[in-house]
Amino acid sequence: MSATTAEVTRTVVTESPLDPGLTLGGLQRGAGDPVHRRTPDGAVWRGIRTPAGPATVRISAASADGAVTGRAWGPGADWVLDRLPALIGAEDDPAGFEPGLPLLQRLARRFAGWRVCRTGLVMESLAPAILEQKVTSIEAWRSWRELVWRFGEKAPGPTPFPLWVQPDARTFATLPSWEWHRAGVGPQRAEALVRCARVASALERTVGLDFAEVERRLRTIPGIGVWTAAEVMQRAHGNADAVSVGDFHIAKSVGWALAAEPYDDEKMLQVLERWRGHRFRVTRLIELAGIGAPRRGPRLAPRDYRAF
Template sequence: MTPDARLDWRAPHPSELHQTVGSLRRGPGDPAYLTAPDRSVWRATRMAEGPATMRLSQRGADEFRCEAWGPGAAAAVASAPELLGARDDTARFEPRLPELVEAHRRNPGFRVPRSGRVLEALVPAILEQKVITLQAHDSWRVLLRRFGEPAPGPTPRPMLVPPSAEGWRMIPSWEWHRAGVDPQRSRAIVRVAALAERVEEAAGMTSADALARLTALPGVGPWTAAEVAQRALGDADAVSVGDYHLANFVGHALEGRDMSDEEMLAALAPWAGQRYRVIRLLGLAGHRGRPRRGPRMPFVDHRAR
């Protein structure tokens, strides 16, 4: 099936498709994200012009092709370079520690993506507030299967485009409940969807202004804003302060001990401007953080309430 739009793009630096865009996937069963057997990435998204399905394929160390279908196809392919890290320049990054030097050397294609679709990143980030990741991913799947729009194009399996801002606003309270989403998170999503125009404006702001805009939204704190900045805004410095595991992950990776959020930020201070990159590289270096000795964060079934 001939795509509605296509772009061949050569990156100005080494780039690796899956390391770069993999953070956009919300769990292995995400109806809006698919890795095909040929290693291409299919992504269902909603551009300002309408729904689109993107097929991203890597054709060389720095060569990519983006094909797209649907009303938003032209805008989708135009956004592909930034999605693949075109804005992410590592020239000023100083790894400093030997293991970061090695991780950076071994993973030259890791880039911080910039989708530019702020609400699309914000809704699943709110779903992930104060629950385990598997639970949030399950809610995302249920909601998209119930309220998503069939993705255009010859997708390898049926895919779904996330709802529009109006679509999120119109979901009844009992459907949030059936998806395992408590009233606090569902109200936050409905409220930010009602402010969609102001939400999307964050994509054109500086990092500091964008984070200020996001954290001024009801139900959006520093953790949620950072999660959005890492995916929609291409922010290589955004640290998810308040994460259940992150401070101890960084603490054990850098100093072999538990850390508070304040201690984590102090430890990451030498890499100001690149702190999210450092965290990702620590993961790519094989660090798993603190050995699990205590209880995991509990699964809370809001459908039983």
Template structure:
């Protein structure tokens, strides 16, 4: 076991910062413990590693295990938002100002690992969150490897070769259609090139990801928000986000991407942070249609 302590400069909220990295409550690779600490199982450039992070007394303490332990601790400040600059954000709407004031410890995490966020984001394309979370969980449980250290039931995702060699019936068993599985296989085959996006600026990184067929603006933004801590990466093409932003800031219920971008224009360079704060308010338009139905392809 290796350890490291990081001291944030100002208020810090570990749960708000790292909670977005978990893909549902049963994510085998990222779990929030009852005491508020966070466990992560990652495949680093040095190999698999497990990280346990807890905050107390104004400090963040980390423990790491496995071949990737040193890499995880070297990148700990970036993961915890140490490279983020929340001071660059100026609220322009009353609701955003209130959310900003109530969440002074929010930071944008930067994992530095692209495939780790890209693959579950591809799984989330055009399906419900529950379907995507289930697929991610089943794929890691069946094809991942046990996480190093004292992290029972946690799994490290397969390496790129492992993803590329998954047979079609295993994708079907997890409820993943052919379009999404083919996109993941293409991404895995170009894994080394895609991982380079973690060191690029947002525009160049998005272009690198979207060069892969099947990866569009939605998937690229969802990935870079986590891998790069991209403060301006707005999720475009989302079913809910434009309506939530539009309703929160104007009271109108049927916003689209164009209206959302217009409303977020005062936050240029910080538009993703503005969206995070709006989502934290819990303000959403009243539901007028039934929930999106689940289409389980495993029954086909």
């Protein structure tokens, strides 16, 4: 049996049941994400590019006994399953989180199976985060799909549907300008992603460092600001305190949830200070609940850079 088709399995048992669908949902880039699928039985499938090679992982939970099982295929299968506890959030520690407010207490109970994951893969989160800078989600996810389909590779193993692994850093670093244009990616985002891809090895080594140092290193790269750094640290580094300052929706949603009025970033950070160490935990619980300020203005229309 080849390394591509051989199956490797690992089961993690936790004291409190975890919900992989909730926990890993933050990794998905739209309903049509080529590298992430959730099946009707609740299992999560991901195509992952690891340092050991591409891998496919299927993660499912048995809520009755707190068991989460990962089945993986491909050269990177062992790498993924070695890090399964971090990936499903079993290493996240919410013990110091004190909701304080009735709303947050209810949300913490409602989404008790959600944890902050840690993928340990920086470029996996950094590439799509850059694509999402200052554009609509529709634009960003369309570009993500096109880049993955055209320059990624099919995920290994017996997947029941098409599943892909995102392009490697070298591919991103060497894409010519017309290919970015064809994928609908503007020059600023393309240049930022190329710069990151050229130093991808150094960025991957930030996993495990102090969060302040991680942010400093990320933000030394032109085109990587506080929002992008936070989006990456939440996913790749498991930072439960990283706040996505500069997001179009988050500050407004936090304000509406906590005070029935939209906040700006400054006010949001001021209010969230009482939960320092768990500020991302607060914003994600509000996001999972779908709480947001009413939309009163026209939505930003998606742009198509390929038309120019």
